[in-house]
Amino acid sequence: MKIKAKIGTAIAMAALMALPVQMAFAAEASPTIEEEYVQGDGIIVARSNTGDSWYRFPFDTNGSTWATDGRSKEDASSAYIQVRTMTMDYCKVYIDGGKTINGPWSNQVSYWSGTNTGNSCSVTSPGQFGIMNRVNENKLGYARLTGWACSQPGVLAGYWSPDSWGTYPKIND
Incomplete structure (x- = not known):
C-alpha cells in the first residue's frame, strides 16, 4: 500500500535525525517535503535513497573520467548533486544505470550503462542541482x-x- 504524505520541514528533520545517514535536504526556503512511503509489516519506510x-x-x-560507487536507485526522482569545489571552467556529469547479478556477491553490479538513462549535462558553477x-x-x-x-x-x-x-534547478533535460 502506497501512502502520499506531506510533512513539515521541522517534523521531517526531527524524524530523520534518528537515521544514521547524512541526508540530501531541500533548499532552506522549502515549506514542505513531499515523499512517497511504502507500508510493510506495519512500519512506514521511506523509499527514496x-x-x-x-x-x-x-x-x-x-x-x-571518474565515477562514484553505485547506489540503489529507489524512485523516479532526479539524482541530486551538490558541487562544492570546481577548479575548471566546466565539465560534464551524468548518471549511469547498473544491474545486479545473482551470485556469491548478492549486490554486485554486473554492468554499467549511460545509454538510455539520461543526457549528460554541463556543470559550470558550484551549487545544488537535479540531474534527470x-x-x-x-x-x-x-x-x-x-x-x-x-x-x-x-x-x-x-x-x-x-x-x-527537494526542488533543485535541473542541469539536463
Whole structure:
C-alpha cells in the first residue's frame, strides 16, 4: 500500500535525525517535503535513497573520467548533486544505470550503462542541482554519478545522492 504524505520541514528533520545517514535536504526556503512511503509489516519506510555521499573527481587530464560507487536507485526522482569545489571552467556529469547479478556477491553490479538513462549535462558553477535520469524507469536498480573533463583538467567535488526530494534547478533535460 502506497501512502502520499506531506510533512513539515521541522517534523521531517526531527524524524530523520534518528537515521544514521547524512541526508540530501531541500533548499532552506522549502515549506514542505513531499515523499512517497511504502507500508510493510506495519512500519512506514521511506523509499527514496536521499542520503548524501561525498565524491571527488580529480581530473588530471582533459578527457579523463571518474565515477562514484553505485547506489540503489529507489524512485523516479532526479539524482541530486551538490558541487562544492570546481577548479575548471566546466565539465560534464551524468548518471549511469547498473544491474545486479545473482551470485556469491548478492549486490554486485554486473554492468554499467549511460545509454538510455539520461543526457549528460554541463556543470559550470558550484551549487545544488537535479540531474534527470531514467535509471528507475528502465529497471536498472543502481545509479552512479560519472564525470568527464571535456575542456580542461581540474577537480570537481561535493555530495550526491541517487534520489532527491527537494526542488533543485535541473542541469539536463
